[in-house]
Amino acid sequence: xxxxxxxxxxxxxxxxxxxxxxxxxxxxxxxxxxxxxxxxxxxxxxxxxxxxxxxxxxxxxxx
Numbered sequence: 001x002x003x004x005x006x007x008x009x010x011x012x013x014x015x016x017x018x019x020x021x022x023x024x025x026x027x028x029x030x031x032x033x034x035x036x037x038x039x040x041x042x043x044x045x046x047x048x049x050x051x052x053x054x055x056x057x058x059x060x061x062x063x
């Protein structure tokens with residue numbers, strides 16, 4: 001199952017142009033797809049749940 005809805009990061013509303021969107025893709029196992037809101041045509045990267053959690057943790061501590 002692929003969630004058709006992309007969710008914009010809650011930190012993307014600052015207007016700095018650093019916006020990302022995420023959605024779940026369970027078609028090939030649970031994968032979190034991440035894409036650049038301003039460059040959607042470039043596609044998305046798929047991360048395992050663990051890799052996404054690590055990315056989110058690093059991003060949160062880098063604020």
